[in-house]
Amino acid sequence: MQVTLKVFRYNPETDKKPHYATYHLEAEPTDRVLDLLEHVKGYIDGTLSFRRSCAHGVCGSDAMRINGRNYLACKVLVKDLGRKITVAPILGLRVIKDMIVDMEPFFENYRSVLPYFINNDLPPNQERLQSIEERERYDDTTKCILCACCTTSCPSFWANDKYVGPASIVTAHRFIFDSRDQAGAERLQILNDQFGVYRCHTIFNCTEACPRDIQVTQAIGEVKKAIATGKIE
Amino acid sequence: MKTHQFDVVVVGAGGAGLMAALYASKSANTAVLSKLYPTRSHTGAAQGGVGAALGNIEEDHPEWHFFDSVKGSDYLGDQDAIEFMCNEAVQAVYELEHMGLPFSRTPDGKIAQRPFGGHTNNITGKPVPRACYAADRTGHMILQTLYQQCLKNKVNFYDEYQVVDLLLVKGHATGVVAIQLATGEFHIFHAKAIIFATGGHGRIWEITSNAYAYTGDGVAITFRRGIPAQDMEFFQFHPTGIFKLGILITEGVRGEGGILLNGEGERFMTRYAPTVKDLASRDVISRAMYLEMQAGRGINGKRYLHLDVRPETVNKYAALDERKRPDGTPYVVTAEEILSKLPDIVDFCRTYLGVDPIAQPMPVQPTAHYAMGGIPTNKYGEVVIDEDNTVLPGLYAAGEVACVSIHGANRLGTNSLLDLIVFGKHAGLRAAEYALGASFQRLPADAADFSRAQFDALLNNTGSEKAAQLGVEMKEVMNDHVAMFRTEQGMQKALEKIHELQERFKNVQLGDRGKIFNTDLLNAWELGNLLDLAEVTTVSALARQESRGAHAREDFPKRDDVNWLKHTLATKSQSGIDLRYKPVMITRFQPKERVY
Numbered sequence: 001m002q003v004t005l006k007v008f009r010y011n012p013e014t015d016k017k018p019h020y021a022t023y024h025l026e027a028e029p030t031d032r033v034l035d036l037l038e039h040v041k042g043y044i045d046g047t048l049s050f051r052r053s054c055a056h057g058v059c060g061s062d063a064m065r066i067n068g069r070n071y072l073a074c075k076v077l078v079k080d081l082g083r084k085i086t087v088a089p090i091l092g093l094r095v096i097k098d099m100i101v102d103m104e105p106f107f108e109n110y111r112s113v114l115p116y117f118i119n120n121d122l123p124p125n126q127e128r129l130q131s132i133e134e135r136e137r138y139d140d141t142t143k144c145i146l147c148a149c150c151t152t153s154c155p156s157f158w159a160n161d162k163y164v165g166p167a168s169i170v171t172a173h174r175f176i177f178d179s180r181d182q183a184g185a186e187r188l189q190i191l192n193d194q195f196g197v198y199r200c201h202t203i204f205n206c207t208e209a210c211p212r213d214i215q216v217t218q219a220i221g222e223v224k225k226a227i228a229t230g231k232i233e
Numbered sequence: 234m235k236t237h238q239f240d241v242v243v244v245g246a247g248g249a250g251l252m253a254a255l256y257a258s259k260s261a262n263t264a265v266l267s268k269l270y271p272t273r274s275h276t277g278a279a280q281g282g283v284g285a286a287l288g289n290i291e292e293d294h295p296e297w298h299f300f301d302s303v304k305g306s307d308y309l310g311d312q313d314a315i316e317f318m319c320n321e322a323v324q325a326v327y328e329l330e331h332m333g334l335p336f337s338r339t340p341d342g343k344i345a346q347r348p349f350g351g352h353t354n355n356i357t358g359k360p361v362p363r364a365c366y367a368a369d370r371t372g373h374m375i376l377q378t379l380y381q382q383c384l385k386n387k388v389n390f391y392d393e394y395q396v397v398d399l400l401l402v403k404g405h406a407t408g409v410v411a412i413q414l415a416t417g418e419f420h421i422f423h424a425k426a427i428i429f430a431t432g433g434h435g436r437i438w439e440i441t442s443n444a445y446a447y448t449g450d451g452v453a454i455t456f457r458r459g460i461p462a463q464d465m466e467f468f469q470f471h472p473t474g475i476f477k478l479g480i481l482i483t484e485g486v487r488g489e490g491g492i493l494l495n496g497e498g499e500r501f502m503t504r505y506a507p508t509v510k511d512l513a514s515r516d517v518i519s520r521a522m523y524l525e526m527q528a529g530r531g532i533n534g535k536r537y538l539h540l541d542v543r544p545e546t547v548n549k550y551a552a553l554d555e556r557k558r559p560d561g562t563p564y565v566v567t568a569e570e571i572l573s574k575l576p577d578i579v580d581f582c583r584t585y586l587g588v589d590p591i592a593q594p595m596p597v598q599p600t601a602h603y604a605m606g607g608i609p610t611n612k613y614g615e616v617v618i619d620e621d622n623t624v625l626p627g628l629y630a631a632g633e634v635a636c637v638s639i640h641g642a643n644r645l646g647t648n649s650l651l652d653l654i655v656f657g658k659h660a661g662l663r664a665a666e667y668a669l670g671a672s673f674q675r676l677p678a679d680a681a682d683f684s685r686a687q688f689d690a691l692l693n694n695t696g697s698e699k700a701a702q703l704g705v706e707m708k709e710v711m712n713d714h715v716a717m718f719r720t721e722q723g724m725q726k727a728l729e730k731i732h733e734l735q736e737r738f739k740n741v742q743l744g745d746r747g748k749i750f751n752t753d754l755l756n757a758w759e760l761g762n763l764l765d766l767a768e769v770t771t772v773s774a775l776a777r778q779e780s781r782g783a784h785a786r787e788d789f790p791k792r793d794d795v796n797w798l799k800h801t802l803a804t805k806s807q808s809g810i811d812l813r814y815k816p817v818m819i820t821r822f823q824p825k826e827r828v829y
Contacts, residue, residue: 011747011749012749013747013748013749014747030585038701041701041744041752041753042699042700042701042702042704043699043701043702045744046743046744046745046753047744047745047747047753049745049750049751049752049753050752051273052445053269053273053275053444053445053446054273054275054277054278054444054445055444055445056278056478056480056581056585057580057581057584058277058278058373058577059269059272059273059274059275059277059278059444060272060273061269061270061273075584077584077585096415096749096750097749097750100750103270107270111384115381115384116333116381116382116384116385117332117333117378117381117382118385119331119333123327123331125327126327126343127326127327127330127331127336127343127344128330128331129341129342129343130338130342131338131342132338132339132340132342135335135336135337135338138335139335139368142335142367142370142374142377143370143373144377145272145277145373146270146272174335175333178333178335180333181333213580
């Protein structure tokens with residue numbers, strides 16, 4: 001099928017300001033948007049720049065705004081988008097070149113929530129025990145691949161990138177609700193801040209954008225509740 | 234040009250690199266250089282599990298794991314290293330759990346385990362649940378957990394730095410040259426010890442489970458610097474990639490009871506591996522699939538087969554096999570169980586195929602998956618450069634880039650994640666220990682010249698070739714002639730083609746000549762690496778006149794222990810590639826015929 005691919009272009013070495021370029025391509029309905037971008041880069045314009053690695057939705061490199069919504073370019077197919085496809089960088093982070101944005105503010109927020117397991121007791125000789133139910137409690141938020149689809153779909157983050165954002169709260173949630181972890185209270189304190197969870201206005205963009213189907217807004221809600229009640233349940 | 238100095242520099246931020254960094258950083262000033270953000274590394278794509286004889290479900294022993302891995306390797310694995318790995322495995326997995334890794338759990342709260350290909354109860358010969366798993370996201374959990382722990386331990390990260398050269402002075406590793414992607418500038422990293430953990434090179438083949446980033450940079454760099462590449466003819470084809478796309482469908486599907494069926498609806502593996510059937514080792518199953526398709530028994534005569542994990546199919550064959558739960562009740566699954574144990578597989582199939590594995594079988598074909606070969610090391614991760622295993626001071630390698638060799642001619646499923654954590658850890662410890670007793674070697678004055686020459690050549694070419702097109706031609710010829718079955722004639726043809734492509738590569742014209750995130754330039758450089766490794770693979774495979782593990786020759790269909798029970802060492806020379814050989818370390822298990 002014929003596809004019209006409109007792509008945001010900005011090369012800091014040659015362009016004063018961004019523009020869109022249009023490519024007419026022959027595509028299979030089952031092609032990924034990433035396949036189209038690879039074709040343009042390989043055969044039409046080598047300057048087209050984007051990040052990618054695994055190409056099947058698990059590494060989180062290729063978050064982009066596609067037809068106005070955040071997707072991983074490798075996890076959305078032409079047949080689900082139609083003949084006109086517009087690709088632009090994710091919002092709220094500085095554009096460096098084409099679809100490549102500065103991810104540093106995103107990772108800075110991530111690092112601020114103690115994004116690692118903390119348990120200061122001497123571990124047993126074997127594994128720590130955890131029931132199936134306890135493990136299930138935080139299962140959803142272990143799936144995060146840090147692609148930033150959620151955070152860069154959030155109007156509160158667009159307004160102020162000091163807001164830790166949905167992805168960081170998802171990470172915090174993964175540890176707060178892990179029965180083995182001991183730093184839940186500290187993380188709740190970090191998130192009980194003017195740039196913490198209360199910047200979330202339950203708009204649900206993040207949940208819709210998540211390519212891993214994490215119930216992001218729900219996770220944020222659970223963290224809010226834990227802060228309000230002082231109980232991690 | 235900026236120069237940085239660290240005791241230990243780790244190249245690559247997948248499981249092996251992060252594990253190495255975590256351990257090295259406990260005592261030495263350590264930096265990690267990665268061409269990707271660490272969490273993008275391909276470890277994250279591993280699905281089914283990490284092997285360790287915890288015995289949480291059924292009786293199991295490291296000794297059985299040891300034997301299974303030796304047998305799986307078709308006796309080419311070095312037994313001292315395999316024994317070491319299997320003994321270390323149990324503690325290594327507990328250690329991951331102590332770092333917070335969210336393993337799936339058994340009803341009594343222990344780490345959950347599932348059967349995987351080639352892992353057996355050594356008394357009954359039946360599959361044993363040895364793969365410790367977190368749903369079908371085990372690699373993702375390992376990668377995230379290790380990255381998190383590295384942040385906790387304040388490891389220095391240089392993200393999106395592409396390492397392009399290794400610096401050697403007087404036989405010592407003294408540093409690496411890297412390009413910072415954001416600026417296009419060269420940086421020198423001066424170090425006392427360097428650990429390569431750059432992963433594999435499965436992008437040589439057309440149908441592959443491997444990430445775009447899997448371009449063999451580590452082996453290509455060290456090979457150019459005169460370090461041998463070991464056993465490169467052994468490359469694993471995983472039986473179950475999604476048809477045409479190559480995306481991995483974990484062996485865990487078969488561990489949970491999934492069955493391979495041909496176009497006649499027959500469970501053909503009973504003919505090829507009567508005891509363990511669909512849980513034979515990967516080389517055996519991939520070859521069986523190829524033969525079925527060659528015989529016209531693909532689905533509708535096409536080049537794919539069915540992997541069926543529908544509950545009714547699983548339960549039918551589990552009953553025929555008399556498979557039992559640990560409590561002795563018959564093995565029966567529900568759709569919900571399949572969904573909860575294999576959520577990502579279900580998601581992949583729905584997304585890319587529009588197929589729901591709970592209701593329909595999955596179309597699969599073998600897919601290029603894993604490099605058994607790589608940079609030769611001993612079991613401490615030290616790089617060894619000749620037949621006598623002489624250590625190159627200051628240089629280490631771990632993970633898929635390394636060839637210890639624990640996987641020999643064919644890796645067992647779950648042993649790659651195990652390899653990362655065991656040998657990543659020991660390489661990190663050794664490197665730090667070495668660095669603390671060593672002083673910095675003086676850097677050569679022309680440190681970046683060799684790299685600059687390669688990149689200037691690419692930037693200044695005015696030829697008419699497109700790198701993308703050369704890549705397509707390489708992948709095609711490798712898939713046709715240097716894949717699951719090989720012949721002298723086919724491989725000669727492939728070698729000629731690779732030489733042609735290497736010539737044409739000199740006439741590649743880039744579309745991008747800028748400095749900032751010039752991914753066009755880096756992709757072209759990576760293609761050069763792939764072409765070099767395709768050549769090494771083919772030359773090594775042509776010479777080996779036997780069939781062993783993943784290397785199956787139609788013209789030499791038998792294993793030949795008299796002449797070929799030895800490792801290949803391929804070295805770059807003036808005239809091309811020299812091949813030498815070194816003995817296999819056999820301690821406990823004498824080679825015998827391999828039957829599953």
